[in-house]
Amino acid sequence: MVADKQQNISGFFIVGINYKKTDASVRGQFAINNIQYANILSIAPSFGLSEFFILSTCNRTEIYGFADNACQLVEVLCSQTEGDIEMFKKLCYVKQGSEAIQHIFEVGAGLESQILGDYEIIGQLKLAVKFSKESGFIGAFTERLVNSVIQSTKVIKNKTALSGGTVSVSFAAVQYIKKNVSKIADKNILLLGIGKIGRNTCKNLVDYLNTKRITLINRTEEKARELASELGLQSASMDDLSSYVQSSDIILVATNSNEPIILKSHLENFGDKLIIDLSIPYNVEKExxxxxNVTLINVDQLSKLKDETLQKRVAEIPAAKAIIAEHKEEFLEWSHMRKNVPFIKAVKQKLHDMHNCELYLSSYSSYTSNTTSLNPVNVQAIQKVIKNMAVKMRQQHQPGCSYIEAINDFITTHRN
Structure with a gap:
């Protein structure tokens, strides 16, 4: 559980790997599913960690949090991954303090996505933080930071064309099908997995392929039935997976299993098939x-597709970074002012103590005939003094001078 304490920004780290230095097969060794995430949360205190979250997508696996050093985050992450810690250390990047904060803003905006401006990442970020928060590992600093990132991405989406058009991993899959498959209306399509990516892929299939010959299979059958009913599609049980794989012409896989779900044996001698594996790690057997008879496409191959929409997005990068700079500055100012909270509380308490001090009251009575009780007017006076002090501290960063001025302001207020 996160303690209610001030966090020093220099202790905030992000450690991770992404598509820039690793291919999908390597990233798959360090992908974190919900079970692994839960295990990490349960053992995190033994690694000295109390505030962190993990973002694991097809493009990246990153752990954000407070630590004495980055190795703590690496060790807890790799304790549950298939890949070993030495490989991770060779491939990972480490960012600290302000640089780490800049990174999360750019990740949230889609500037760090394999497909520039991919807006799906912000939903994945929200889920990652929610999962950690439910176990008590999100404190005031991280929550405020993530909320600032979310607000920044909303402004970027509304005021720029960085996420304009319909380019994302799920849309790229549909785009590939349109370009490479003829007579789509005659094809049987199977979508396996309807999580965030799967649902988006499903809706893109319906919207852009103009076909309803789509069957949904999900580990939780009820979710598949609900989405199929909503979109006028078919659903099937996971128990019937093998037969549907064999009868389908196009198969899209968006599951999060640690082991392949679709095997070579499912596909042999069952006609030509296009399989698009959107999963990390791969959920289609490599063999x-x-x-x-099989054409197998993965997320890295999809992300190499280029079109006019992506070119337009590149031109929006400076505008997006300018918006990020504004929100980052606001967050850093908030973070800096948090350090003054204990001081401000102490001054406020001192003003209350002064007002109840007999020595001060006897001196004060020579200037006024008002009652000496701490009435609402006096409470408001203290609040006004504290507010003015906070403003001056934000501008001048001189706590000692602010303390003296607050005392003088309070005395002057009483005398007037």
């Missing part, structure tokens, strides 16, 4: 691509 499946050896079959002459």
């Amino acid at each position: 499946a691509q050896e079959l002459s």
Whole structure:
């Protein structure tokens, strides 16, 4: 559980790997599913961690949080991954303090996504933080930071074209199908997995392929039935997966299993198939691509697709970064002012103590005939003094001088 304490920004780290230095097969070794995430949360205190969250997507696995050093975050993350810690250390990047904060703003905006401006990342970020918060590992600093990132991305989305058009991993999959498959209306399509990416992919299939010959299979069957009913599609049980794989012409996989769900044996001698694996780690057995009847495409291959929309997004990068700079500055100012909270509380208490001090009251009575009780007017006077002091501290960063001025302001207020 996060203690109610001030966090020093220099102790905030982000450690991770992404598509820039690793391919999907390597990223898959360090992908974190919900079970692994829960295990990490349960053991985190033994690693000295109390405030952190993990973002694991098809493009990246990153851990954000407060630590004495980055190694604490690496160790707790790799304690649950298939890949070993030494490999991770060779491939990972580490950012600290202001640089780490800049990174999370750019990740949230889609500037760090494999497909520039991919807006799906902000939903994944929210879920990652929610998962950690439910176990008590999100404190005031991290919550405020993530909220600032969310607000920044909203402004970027509304005021720039960085996320304009319909380019995302899920849309890229549909785009690939349109360009490479003829007579789509005659094809049987199977979508396996309807999490965040799966749902978006499903809706894109319906919207852009003009077909309803789509069957949904999900580990939780009820979710598949609900989405199928909503969109006028079919759903099936996971128990029938093998037969539907064999009868489908196009298969899209968006699951989060640690092991392949679709095997080479499911595909042999069952006609030509296009399989698009949107999962990290891969959920289609690697050996499946050896079959002459199978075309297997993964997320890295999809992300290499270019079109006019992406080119337009590149031109929006400076505007997006300017918006990020504004929100980052506001957050850093808030973070800096948090350090003054104990001081401000102490001064406020001192003013209350002064008002109840007999020595002060006897001196004060020579200037006024008002009652000496701490009435609402006096409470308001203290609040006004404290507010003015906070403003001056924000501008001048001189706590000692502010303390003296607050005392003088309070005395002057009483005398007037």
